[in-house]
Amino acid sequence: MNQYHAPIDDIVTALHTAGIDEVLQLPPFADINAGAVRDVLDGFGKLAGEVVAPTDRIGDREGARLDAASGAVSVPQELADAYQQYVDGGWVGIGAPVEHGGGGFPKVVATAIHEMFGSANLALSLNPMLTQSAVELLERWGNARQTAIVLPRLIDGSWTGTMNLTEPDSGSDLGAVRATAVPTDDGRWTVNGTKIYITWGEHDLAGNIVHLVLARTPEAPAGTKGISLFLVPRFHIADDGQLGERNGVHCRGLEHKLGINASPTCVLEFVDAVGELVGPLHGGMNAMFSMMNPARLAVGVQGVSISEAAYQQARTYATERRQGRVAGIDGSAPIIEHPDVQRMLLDIASTRDAMRLLTYVTAIAGDLAGSHPDADERARFQRRADLLTPLAKSWPTDQGVRLASLSVQVHGGMGFIEETGIAQRYRDARIAPIYEGTNGIQAIDLVGRKIAQDAGAAAAELLDEVQQTVDAASLHGDLGEVAVQLAAALATARSATDWVVEHFGHDRTAVLGGACAYLDLLAVTVAGHLLVRQALRVAAAPVLDAGSDAGTDRAVRRAQFFAVQHLLQHPSMGAVTVGTIRLRDGID
């Protein structure tokens, strides 16, 4: 039950398709080769399968607990032990720079590790996910003291980080933040306010917790332009890194949630808490984006995590459960022999492969944007990462819900029984389209900042690569029809991009009404392109990756399946332009 076997071969294949070889040629990774990558993946895969995964059901059942008197939050001991092994293995900082004590691996390797952690225990994986995002923020915006003292302790896992944005009246609209920060005589700030939905906002797994908090300073401009970012530690931090007294930040409640029960979702109250400014005054939103962007990608990866775990459970069940007759099999057949069960499993497998590729490609764009020796290339990959981030956050998380649901369906009646464990996937999956910016917010970000702002230039670069895949596939016998199907989605994606660019300025409402459809269209087109690229690659070099003709056949079938099941039903221009219908009039 809830067994998880890290799919190292699949992950390695996806990393190569996504372009890790280009990343490993960058100067910072000169000492790392493909073998070293595989070794760390193997090492973490073992930890995820043997140590972390067995804690998943316990965490779901028992959940996080708040002691109301003391305000202390605890999780089941099994999770604390697993987390300690994770920290001891040096995994928190695997993707952080060596100079701050990190492992020095590319972000995409950290992404693959995060995927495995999420499959093994999604709720627990949120803790280092936020710490790692805090590391990215402090790498970019931390002052000397923060870089010297806080950063290494986050990287080595002795402390953890949190992200404090949301307030009761300020969710998607951060301009409405009311928490305040008032300067003190010693150059620090007094922070007051209430933050909600703070993931791992209080716990007993680490020596200190570093809260990164958006707040408004006296006489700051209204809206997002008046928000600044503050580092508020749970325990005061002396200049030598020693911990002092408890700071004025306390957990006032835990949410009772649909899923990710082991992750304490806290109401945090800041009462005259002492904080330090991070980044420029009134530059809080910009600084926080350094944390939000990696977190958005990481949440997208959760869609992969859940789908992988759900797939493994569904496939195992379908192999063991016998029901009904199938020609050529004596007695009751394993249900995996029934065509409709195969259809469901192949839908999960092919979509999961596509979303894994999408998230890895996004991470790789980030690696190349950060470390490519050529400035133009860095800029080009930054455009790519910016464009892909909303896709990589939204599409895999929406699909994760759908695929978890499909995995429940494979289980039949057993799927609805909590002890089976698959229902937890369905519950856990549901948060991912919501947090770190709802998928609707991602779609607005896409059409506004990522498409309209550069008049579709970054999208055109990406879609040109899709065209190359169409051309390559059309020369490959088994993929000729897929090439036609991909080309059709591509044509719609081009038309839709033009339409968004043309209309965003003067008819924004219409564009926003179809923004999610546009995001889905772009994502499914890119996903299909990546799956085809993977099939072409595996077919060209079967021995390198999947290691067999069966592997090639699998990759080809998945591309074919995805094409008829998803590319052919890509969102139409009608769906993208749905905002031209007076939507409000259809609602009573």
Place this chain on the structure above:
Amino acid sequence: MNQYHAPIDDIVTALHTAGIDEVLQLPPFADINAGAVRDVLDGFGKLAGEVVAPTDRIGDREGARLDAASGAVSVPQELADAYQQYVDGGWVGIGAPVEHGGGGFPKVVATAIHEMFGSANLALSLNPMLTQSAVELLERWGNARQTAIVLPRLIDGSWTGTMNLTEPDSGSDLGAVRATAVPTDDGRWTVNGTKIYITWGEHDLAGNIVHLVLARTPEAPAGTKGISLFLVPRFHIADDGQLGERNGVHCRGLEHKLGINASPTCVLEFVDAVGELVGPLHGGMNAMFSMMNPARLAVGVQGVSISEAAYQQARTYATERRQGRVAGIDGSAPIIEHPDVQRMLLDIASTRDAMRLLTYVTAIAGDLAGSHPDADERARFQRRADLLTPLAKSWPTDQGVRLASLSVQVHGGMGFIEETGIAQRYRDARIAPIYEGTNGIQAIDLVGRKIAQDAGAAAAELLDEVQQTVDAASLHGDLGEVAVQLAAALATARSATDWVVEHFGHDRTAVLGGACAYLDLLAVTVAGHLLVRQALRVAAAPVLDAGSDAGTDRAVRRAQFFAVQHLLQHPSMGAVTVGTIRLRDGID
């Protein structure tokens, strides 16, 4: 929280579009007019909103409980009280014949009432749903004693009925049933075996429980042809209807489920229980279909119930929650003013309308098949009901999951918090695609029994009606484009039907691989056709139904929205023929 207002106007509009006026002209309903129908709907709507809905969260939170020592099962007192009011109002038998003490209303009216009950408390509504299905079974197959004694007590609600099919090794494959029935000297039978997933299999809400049980008799043929149906009461029933001793059937466990927590899902153990044969020996499957068919439609209706309740909650939240700016609104705008939120709400509203129409049309086909004075018409409507039943079971339940999920999304972070109540919809919704024959089984039933067996004749009759709607819509300015979009789905549905008919005999595996896609294609085509028909009807007579131009506009927008969002993305021929890909090779 979890407030529910019965949408009587919407239901009445849908009933008229679906064809209730034709039903009310049938001889058995001579005394019932549209006003009487509205009165009973109003009456039940009040009960559902004021008495039943307030019990929904309590039932979810506290659930059903088994006292292990006594085997007694109880539900929270609030639910017992609500159920008693339901019984006292005579609602259980509202659709049963007057001669047995029923209300004499058409099945479609009972269907609308069942929809409202399901919106108010899905878990509780399962209890009368099974009783009503048992009534249909006994009306058709009951002997004189069963008709005289059991039937009236089910109809007046003093007893309840259950459906006992599944065993640990016999779920979708009923041929594997192992429960046994051995004849006794007095013409009765001794039943032994274990049945699982028995909904409301034990409880304290009624004087007796009548279990309808599939079991195998000595020397019966193997498979489904050797199964017979038995009536096994909880308490023995004397010939005067008086209750005797406890029979040998006991609840040995309750399942811990993802949702519908207030509905006790029992493991029932039959130990030398005394039963009576119902219907012919070895004719159990056929007899049980008299219970399964109404239950399948009723489960389909649950998709409507959940979507209606979810829509009401999401719309209320979107009206009250303020976040972000919208031109023309001072301060933070209610999120219903944001285009993407409107898109989600309109998706829920239009799809819900379509599924409501589909289930009502199916119920009306049953009414006409049962009571039309002309034998040819009865046969024609029976074909129609048979064809529509798998569609009406599957499509609304799949969509119910999707729409419940979308309603969670409208709530943002609040959606993931259990206290908000919308998460319960997401959990409850997930069972409907599974029970009463998984949606995969429905698709097999569709392509095999409903399409291939009559070479697509019933489907052709239905699709000809869709063509009439296309023709009518093409003359209506606002619906001209929708007509084109519907016509495209119709063309694919015709091609797909031909393909299924041609290939079912010699390439069944290929057909079964795409059976769910074919079902979806047919369902979305019919759903679009019904929505357009409703828009045409409301536009022609706005005063009769929705009562205003706003009502017309709403119906038109919903048809337009459904067309671009769903008809345009209808499953393609590629998806229907996906079984021609070697699916198994794509799975590792």
